[in-house]
Amino acid sequence: METRELRYFVAVAEELHFGRAALRLGIAQPPLSRAIGQLERRLGVTLLERTSRTVALTEAGTVLLREGRAALDAVAAAERRTRRAALGAAELVLVTKAGASSELLPRLLDAYAAEPGSVAVDVVLCGIGQQEGLLRDGRADVALLHLPFDSTAGLDFEELGTERQVLVLPAGHPAAARESLTMAEAISVPGLPPPRWPGSDGPGPEIRDHAQLLQLIALGRASAVLPASVRSQLRPELTTVPVVDAPPVTTVIAWPPHSRSRPLALLIRTATRL
Amino acid sequence: METRELRYFVAVAEELHFGRAALRLGIAQPPLSRAIGQLERRLGVTLLERTSRTVALTEAGTVLLREGRAALDAVAAAERRTRRAALGAAELVLVTKAGASSELLPRLLDAYAAEPGSVAVDVVLCGIGQQEGLLRDGRADVALLHLPFDSTAGLDFEELGTERQVLVLPAGHPAAARESLTMAEAISVPGLPPPRWPGSDGPGPEIRDHAQLLQLIALGRASAVLPASVRSQLRPELTTVPVVDAPPVTTVIAWPPHSRSRPLALLIRTATRL
DNA sequence: CTAATTGATACCCGTGCGGTATCGATGCGC
DNA sequence: GCGCATCGATACCGCACGGGTATCAATTAG
Structure with a gap:
């Protein structure tokens, strides 16, 4: 064929x-x-x-x-x-969801840049659920994914860490005063519906990445259950409440099988040691 | 291209x-x-x-x-x-190393056959290290692999169980009397060199599957560190000694990504429940 | 019943793939 | 050092096949 x-x-x-x-x-x-x-x-x-x-x-x-x-x-x-190998321009393309891993990523890039033998890392931010496609068709070399939201189907990966999830919502909202919430409560906060993720249908605007999502929340139009590390990048008008029974989120570094080039292997090793 | x-x-x-x-x-x-x-x-x-x-x-x-x-x-x-989908002949091709998983496989096949909605399973026995290739090029649908020996690169998998490893050697050999061995001792048993696995070079015959390996051991020409479950299929002239510091072996059921057909999903579910 | 839509067929043309013959370069034997 | 063998590249040719236009056949809407 x-x-x-x-x-x-x-x-x-x-x-x-x-x-x-x-x-x-x-x-x-x-x-x-x-x-x-x-x-x-x-x-x-x-x-x-x-x-x-x-x-x-x-x-x-x-x-x-x-x-x-x-x-x-x-x-x-x-x-x-x-083509990229021929350019000789040894560089890695790392892809992650826009707005996600905002805490981990700078640390990883700094640590990697400090390693001897590291190469330039091109960071690509993409919408939700697009990372795997970029890895599969060769536009990217390595991705930061978040289980269980992203799928690692057909990819090799290493776990980098696990965090609990929190509900992100406007600071002024009554529910912001709660000490903690259950998942059932979190997805039914009055006036703040969960956003519509790509692929699901329903009313309301479909969000494409985390930056959009946070903006939507700041506008008082939605709330969302997200990994706790988003707190490091929240604007003051947003606040978080722990969601006790939300599944923990595992951040993984993933790459296409059979492609552990030396710079990639170094990046992976650096990431797992963070 | x-x-x-x-x-x-x-x-x-x-x-x-x-x-x-x-x-x-x-x-x-x-x-x-x-x-x-x-x-x-x-x-x-x-x-x-x-x-x-x-x-x-x-x-x-x-x-x-x-x-x-x-x-x-x-x-x-x-x-x-x-082509296979067009034949309509709904069947799964399961591939495993000849001589391996001899205990698990019959149980899995029996349990699966008893499930409503199961289809015929074609079992293919192949040499060591060939399973991934069969999965990747579509000749097989699902495989039983043994970590850390086989690679799951590019495959989805579920763990089925872990077992310790034992040294398999002729019953009459002096080392057969030992209670246990270390890895260092196991690979240096006098007169019984470890076999040459495919891909490695060196003297001696290269073995292609577990059946060959067991025969070689029965002939008094080799010994090998293998998962403990081999004991169920050993001929009386062979015996085993636990190897205390050998890495445990994990049996996994693996399949190509994006291919969870209904019969395959059922087989995987059956396997994980065993 | 007519017209519009849509996939299949008929036919033609040009690109490009594969073949043979041959060249040019390199390494080896005498 | 010279001829010879080896091996990849080039030149040239013929035909198969991919793509184009024109048209047909079948189905459905009005």
Whole structure:
């Protein structure tokens, strides 16, 4: 199977429409129909059920969509990492959620920079849930993740530390006076609904990163249960209340398997020793 | 980057010889040279240093070899899993080292078969260190691994249990009378050298799986430190002595990320409940 | 019943992949 | 030192295949 065929199939499978998929791919519709047909014939598998009005994935098509995306990511990662390796510009790209790990990250960067043999670290801040994608397709080398929110599926990782969670809310709110809260109480604070995380549907604005989230809380429009370390970066108008039964959050440093370059290994070792 | 280009590059990078690589690929040498040249030009990267007598990998080439193999595995996995999904023959392929987990595996298979909604499980026994490859390229769905010997790099896994290690040796040997041994003593038992594991070099025969290993020990030609559960399958002429300071062995059930099909999830759940 | 939409088919053209023949460079034997 | 063998690169050629346009066939909305 060629990557071109995979790209074509993934486009059609995502659009469920040959015309739109062809447009997205920058080719005409007939060659696309033919390519998919050839792919199906070569695999001996029906990937799409199509009438002249609708296109639907078969069981096998669903599998190929998932696996094909992963394969395309792997190819893209190979290309990106090769290019970066050739630049000789030995540097690491570290990705973390904007607004998260604000306490740990500077310490890590300082400690790493002080190590002999360390290289430049490019810090990329991204939205929630995007880190794994960046690692998988080679745009990043290493990430700080927070279990159990982020998934380490397909990644190697080391635990860096665990912290309890607190409810973040405006200082003036009645609930701010409480000594502690339960999870049930925290998610039902009057007037301060929990934010809508990406992927979930529902009313209200969807937040994209921690900075947005804190702003939303400061506006008195939401509250959120977050790792205790956010306290170090809170503006004075925000306060926190411990949530006793919230699951503890584990910060981990994660990297793609089979990629422990020397600078990366050093960074990981530095992180675990903090 | 097309998979064809990746296949070509990996072949040359492994052979370090255009002629042999072309032979292996079933094409002539000139098109191969051209293809590699085009790939380098498109990437803007020198992958191979070549004189008219030698071919050597550059730094970037080393990266592309590693990443390219992973990407090709991912593509192969996509193809295999799609074909299998289309057969509709819902079945799982479980892979484990021949001779290992001989106690756990039957219990797991029995318990799983008794679950409603379980599917046929195809058990594949392979040599040491081959399981991860089978998982990565889609020939298997799930594996039983033994930490710290096997690597879980790039795999999801759940721990199933931990056991101590024992030295396995012929019953008649003087050391068999000992109550316990240290690791240092175990690997230097007179006349019974530890076997040569795949990947390491040295004198003596290289063993490929646990069955071979046990036979070698029965012949009085070797001894080995193995998980305590081997005792359940030892022939009477073999005996064991606890090794007090050997690292404990953890048996894990591992699977490729993003592939928790319903039957697989059930198998994993069954395993963790054993 | 007609028109619009959408995927499949027919046909043509040009790129590019693979083949053979050959060159140029390098190392080795005599 | 000279010829020879080895090996990668280059030149050139033919054809397969990917992509384009035009059109058909099937389905559905109005």
